[in-house]
Amino acid sequence: MDISRKLAILVFFGVPAIIGGGIIYGIFGSYTQVCIYEIILLLFAGGLVSK
Numbered sequence: 324m325d326i327s328r329k330l331a332i333l334v335f336f337g338v339p340a341i342i343g344g345g346i347i348y349g350i351f352g353s354y355t356q357v358c359i360y361e362i363i364l365l366l367f368a369g370g371l372v373s374k
Contacts, residue, residue, distance in 0.1 A: 329372045336368040 340361055347360045 324372075324374065332371050333368060336364055340364050 344357045
């Protein structure tokens with residue numbers, strides 16, 4: 324996998340991290356759930372990029 328594809332995957336997961344983090348905070352009202360959501364996204368994106 325070339326570098327441009329890896330960067331595209333990280334950008335693809337960056338948008339849900341920003342927007343989804345706001346939605347999660349709006350629903351739960353706590354940064355703990357936002358951190359959990361962000362960690363799950365980070366692990367999934369890291370798994371895709373490491374292939």
